[in-house]
Every structure is written in C-alpha cells, then in structure tokens.
Amino acid sequence: MFELTRYDGRRRIRGSLYLSIGLSLLAAMVIWVYPSFKAEVDLDQLLAAYPEPVLQVMGVQTMASLGGFLSFELYTFGWIILLGLYLAYSTAGTIADDVDRGRMDVLLSLPISRRRLLGERFAAMAVPIVGANVIPPVVVYVGARLIDEPLAAADVLAVHLLSIPYLFACAGIGLLASVVFDRAGIAQRVALGVTFALFLSESLLSGTDAEAVGAIAPMRYYDPNEVLLEGTYDLANAAILVAMTLLFLVAAQVWFTRTDIA
Template sequence: MFELTAYDGRRRVRGSVYLSIGLSVLAAMVVWVYPSFEAEIDLNELLAAYPEPILQVMGVQTMTSLAGFLSFELYTFGWIIMLGLYLAYSTAGTIADDVDRGRMDVLLSMPISRRRLVAERFGAMAVPIVGANLFPPLVVYVGAELIDHPIAAADVLAVHLLSIPYLFACAGIGLLASVIVDRAAIAQRVALGVTFALFLSESLLSGTDAEAVGAIAPMRYYDPNAVLLEGTYDLLGAGILVAMTVALLIASQAWFRRRDV
C-alpha cells in the first residue's frame, strides 16, 4: 500500500529541499531590503503611482508595513503565482509523462487499480508542497525580528499552513490535465495556462458583475493580506480548497479509468 507514493515521494525530496532553500533565500532578500526601501521611498506615493488594475491583479493593499510588503512581494509572487504555477506544471507530468514515454503499460500490468495509481501519484506531491513551506516561515519570522519589524509567529505560521490547501488545489488542476492529455509537454502547458487564467479571472473580475465566475479559482480562497495584515484565518476558504482538490482528484480518477492508454 502506498508504494508508488513512497517511491515518487523519495524522488522528489532533494528537489523539494532545494525549492525550500530557494524560497527561503527569496524571503530573506525581501525582508532584508525592506528597511532601506522604507527609508528611501515614500511608500504611499509609490503605491499611488501604480495603475489601479495592477493593484487589483496583484492584491496590493499596503506596503507601509513589512507584513504588507511581504504579502505583495513574497506571497503573491512567490506562493500564489510562482509556486501555484510550478505545482500545476509539475503535477501535469505525473500521468501524462508515463503515457507519453510508453511506461504506463508496465505500471498497469501490476496488481493496482487505475484509481489507486492516480491517487498515489498525486499523494507524492505532498513532498514538494509541504517541503516548500518548511524553511521560509522560520526565515520570515527571524528576519522580521532582526530588522525590528516583528510579525506574530502565529500569523507567519498560518500564512504557510493555509497555503498548503491552495497548492494542493493547483496541483489538482495539473493532475486533471495530466490524465486528459497524452503528451506531457502539452499537459504541462495546459496546466500552466489554466492556472494563470484562473488567477487573472479572480483578480480582474473581483468587484464586477461577473465576480461569481471567479469562484472556481483557488486564488479566491487564499489571501495572505488577510492573514498578515488583519490576523484573519479563513478556515472556510481552506475547507473549500480541500473540497476542490478532492473533486479534481475524483474527476481525474474517473477520466483515467475510462480512457484508452
């Protein structure tokens, strides 16, 4: 039981450690640059210079505090966009790559159902998702203390814990693309395109008559601003992301059971 998850997970450990270190370096750079940024630039004037659509797309509320600066520069770019796209892209190769390279017949010859194969392959994505959130919280918290702009430890921990359901939902988009498309490269492009389109739809349609369309976007249910600036933890949103992930997994299993490989 879970042999495929364990095998795939072990293969992803090293890359996940490198990913976590890279994100930690990014977090350290953002924290380190903030004091000079705050001292040399009128942040309110800078924010006013941004076009309103850009502020809306990036979810910028304020940069006059380290928490607001981190929310914009680190978590919107690093987690919502970059990491979300990476997980969708990476997961899109889990099934499609084996089909593309002719290895799927070997896997299906084993005493394992197609549903279990999809679930176990998807389960291995927990390694990069959790791994990416191992070191950065410590870097952010300690860095904020060192530059004398402390952030509550509970808020730092929460913004990372609540990102996990979001990243699983992005991975679920990649999984669905992986079982629908035979070619791994195409599946990965589809996953990237769909995930980014969902990000844009949620950002641009917010506050308009078509706002309801953005309800299908995982980005609606993960808000670093609410956590870091208001200390608000959206547990309902996290629950919706879990349900969204389960729905994507079930849909992927159902599609893969019926397709000819």
C-alpha cells in the first residue's frame, strides 16, 4: 500500500527542504527589517498612501505591529500567493507530465486502480506542504523574541497549521488541471492562472454585491490576520478547505477514470 506515495514523496524531500529553508530566510529577513522599518517610517501614513484596492487585494489591516507586518509581508505574499501558486503549478505536472512523456502506460499496467493511483500521487504532495511549514515557524517565533516583539507560540503554530488545508486546496486545483489537460505545460499554466484568478476574485469582490462569487476561492478561508492580530483560529474555515480539497480530488479521479490515455 502507498508505494507510489512513498516513491513520489522521497523524490520531493530534497526540494521540500530547499523550499523550507528559502521560506525561513524570507521570514528572517522580514523580521530583521521590521525594527528599522518601524522606527524610520510612519506606518499609518504609509498605509494611507496606498490605494484602497491595493490594501484590499493584499489583505493589509495594519503594519504597526509585528503580527500585522508578518501577515502582509510574509504570509499573504509568501504563503497565500507564492506558495499557493507553486503548489498548484507543481501538482499540475503530477499526471500530465507522465502522459506528456509517454510514461503513463507503464503506471497503468500496475495492478492498481486509476483512483488509487491518482490518490497516492496526490498524497505525496504532503511532503512539500508539510515540509514548508516545519522550519519557518521556529524562525518566526525565535526571531520575534530576538527583536523584542514576541508573538504567542500558539498563534505562530496555528498560522502554519491552518495554512496546510489551504495549500492542499491549491494543490487540488493543480491536480484537476493535471487530468483535464494531457500536456504538462498547458496544465501548469492553467493551474497558475486559475489559482491567481481566484485570489484576485476573492480580494477584489470582497464587500461588493458579487462577494458570493469569491466563496469558491480557497483564499477566503485562510486569513493570517485573524490568527496573528486577533488570536482566533477558525476551524470551520479549515474544514471547508478540507472539503474543497476532497471535492477537487474526487472530481479529478472521476475525470481520470473516464479518460482515454493516448
């Protein structure tokens, strides 16, 4: 059982380590510049200078505290946008790349169903998703204390744990694109475009008459500001993201089982 998951997972360990280190360096840099940024810049005046649509898109509430600064500079940019797009893009090659390169016939010759094959390949994405959230929380917690702007350990842990369902949902978008399109390049570009379009739709439609359209976007259900500024953990939103991921997985399995592999 789970032979494909173990095989794919092992192949992703090194890349996941590099990803975690890169995100940790980004976190360290953001924390390092915060004291001088706070001392030299009028943060309220800076926010007032930004157009309201920009603040809405980036989910900025305040930068006068380290928690608000990290929510904007690290988690919105690094986790919601960059990591979400990366996982959608990476997962989009899961099936499409094997079909594109003519390797899928070998996998389909194994004594496992297409549903299981797809499920095990998708499960291997837990390696980069979890791996990206191993080192950075330690860096954030320790770094905040080193600059005398301590954050609650529970909040730091929560903002990373709650990102995991969000990142799986983004990966689910990529998985669906991977079975719908049999060219890896096309699947990856579609996954990137759809994920970014969902981010924009949720950000720009919030507070408008069309706000309900943004309900299909995973970004609606992961808000670092709630955790770092208010100390609230919305488990209901996490459950919605889990359900969304399962929906993407089942839809991809149904499509994959009914598709002829050329």
